[in-house]
Amino acid sequence: MAESFFSEFNKRNYFNQCTNFEELEKLINKKKIRAYIGFDCTSKSLHVGSLLQIMCLRLLQKYGHQPIVLLGGGTTRIGDPSGKEETRKILSGREIDDNIKNIEKILKIFLKEKNNSTKPIFVNNYDWLEKLKYIDFLRKIGKHFTINKMLSFDSVKLRLDREHSLSYMEFNYMILQAYDFLELNKQKKCILQIGGSDQWGNIVNGVELIKRHNNSQAYGLTTPLITLASGNKMGKTERGAVWLDKNLLSPYDYWQFWRNVDDKDVIKFLQMFTDLQLDKIQDLQNNKVDINQLKILLANQTTKMLHGESAAKNAEQTAKNTFEKKSIGSDLPIVNIKKEIAKKGVNIIDLVILSKLSTSKSEVRRIIKNRGIRLNNEIVENEKEKILISDFNKDKHAKLSHGKKKHVIIKII
RNA sequence: GGAGGGGUACCAAAGCGGUCAAAUGGGGCGGGCUGUAAACCCGUUGACUUCGGUCUUCGAAGGUUCGAAUCCUUCUCCCUCCA
Structure with a gap:
């Protein structure tokens, strides 16, 4: 059976949920589409937590589809409440712009730009959200209202109790993200939004908005939340985030992160985060290749993808020197x-x-x-x-x- | 608006006038075993130290007391119930 975007997507364990899987699969096998993933710009770099999303963009390219990268210049000014216990601190426009530049740079390492039909399109939702003049209002006024307090008002409570819809303020972020999808659908003929499972609600809103507003069909697709065998969230270690920026985390440390994954995660990560052929990974597994060799393979592949082949080699050599020979490796700080x-x-x-x-x-x-x-x-x-x-x-x-x-x-x- | 409950170290949670730098568990760190894994075991977990001690911490500010995380006052934030 010939490989397709979806068959590989599934085999690599990227699949979590889809709004209309069968229809989307048919469509995506028939023609080339544009799909987008949004990235939050709260920090100056991405970390491993975003890597799965990046892998999705790469997979789109592999099968001839064109990825759209949405940098949330506008939405970051508001802050996504999904899965967050506390309000994030509000960043200045300038900080956000700096973050965007750096994040874009990182994404360009992973994405291929040569082929015009699959070259990533970078957009910043501030371009259209700003025009709504809504952003300023939310930043100045909206931040002073808490949902908790609003929910305690009788009028609001009543509506919730009676299952009437509650709109606007509380769902600002959702509205904005839905609006993003609508804009991209109009401007760039984007018909698919991909995101982490925590984005499901936001994504569905977009799909529905497009249906209502444009009366056209769009799709949502989410990837699972990756938890480590230890139960922790991917990408955060005790010492801090595993950044994808060599200035924040050296290639050697990045390599070490992958070298140190739990045994139980190795095969999964090889599937998810490397370009190795799936049947090759299967072979490795069948032949019972030494688990430490697999970890080194994983570390080499992931480091190569981000920092380049020589950085990966150096990291491996340094690790060999420090851990096996107990001497000094050139990559140590x-x-x-x-x-x-x-x-x-x-x-x-x-x-x-x-x-x-x-x-x-x-x-x-x-x-x-x-x-x-x-x-x-x-x-x-x-x-x-x-x-x-x-x-x-x-x-x-x-x-x-x-x-x-x-x-x-x-x-x- | 009315009634109650609560804010303790990285997190959870005891303590409720001195023996409290604060039990216990989780997490972290270090060690052992091993494979730079997991599990398990041991140690450690405020800062500084001339290793004698010294300084700062229990939501915030005041007060009572020889002495406060512990009692009182005010403030503040959170939770539950009632309007």
């Missing part, structure tokens, strides 16, 4: 120390803080007590120890480690 200072000797606690391996001296003392700080693989026994010139090798390097996984190179300059 480097902390420079002036020669004069090194001659005097630097207290080990200060050095750990300086290397950003920790932010609290008390914590460093504790870890030393627990035998978790190492200098050149030797456990630091005493918190008063100093790093001396003699600790550096002929390349003027020394390795400082915090636990088994965090290492930095200390270098004399």
Whole structure:
């Protein structure tokens, strides 16, 4: 059976829900379509949590469809309440514009621009939402009203109790996102919106709006929320988000993130987040390839896709050096120390803080007590120890480690 | 608007005048086992420290007291019920 957008979409476990699956499948097999995914612009980069959406855009391209990337310049000014417990802080227009630029840059790494018919179209919903003059109103006035309070008003309560519809304020965001879809449907003939499962409600609203307003058919498609085997949400580690921007997270750390996934997640992630052929992944699984080899494969593939082949190779080599040979890999973060200072000797606690391996001296003392700080693989026994010139090798390097996984190179300059 | 309940460390949740830097659980961090996995076990978990201590924390501000997370006053936010 020939592969199609949907067959691969399903096999890679991207499918969660669809508004009208059969019809959409027929349509999408017959002709090339345009579909869009919206990205929130609250932060200056995307993180792994958005990766599945990006993979969807790539898949559209693979099968000759044209992805539209909607950057939420307008909607970010309001803030999507879906699944959020607290109101987000409101960003300035300037911050949002900066974020948009950076996010666009990241997305362009993943998407191919050569072919004109599948080249991604970037749009910013501020372009049309701004014209509604509605944004300013919401920012100035709307933020002062809480839904909670509004719901406690008798008039409102009554309507809710009697199952009358409750419009406008509460559903501002939904309305705006629905309106986005309508605009893209009109402007760009976009007939499909894809999003995470948390966007289902918003997406359905768009589909319905298009039906009512334009009397035309559009479709919604969602991807599942990815949970790790550990039950945590994908993309957030304790140390912070797994960013897709090399300035926020180095290629080496990105590689490490994938290298360290749970055994149970490896095959799933290979399917979801790499371009490897599905039957090849199946083969690997059938042949019982060593799980650690699979993790390395996963890390290499994902890192290559984002940071390029040589970055992936470097990361792999660095990992090999640090974990297998216990030596130094070039990709480890480097902390420079002036020669004069090194001659005097630097207290080990200060050095750990300086290397950003920790932010609290008390914590460093504790870890030393627990035998978790190492200098050149030797456990630091005493918190008063100093790093001396003699600790550096002929390349003027020394390795400082915090636990088994965090290492930095200390270098004399 | 009326009545009650509540805000404690990263989260949940005890404490209700001194022995409280604050039980317990989760999470985090470190160690052990292993495979840079999971599970399990151990240690640790406010900051600074010359390791003697010192400083800052229990919604906010005042007050009572030798002494407050604990009692009083005001403020503030949240929850439940009634109008």
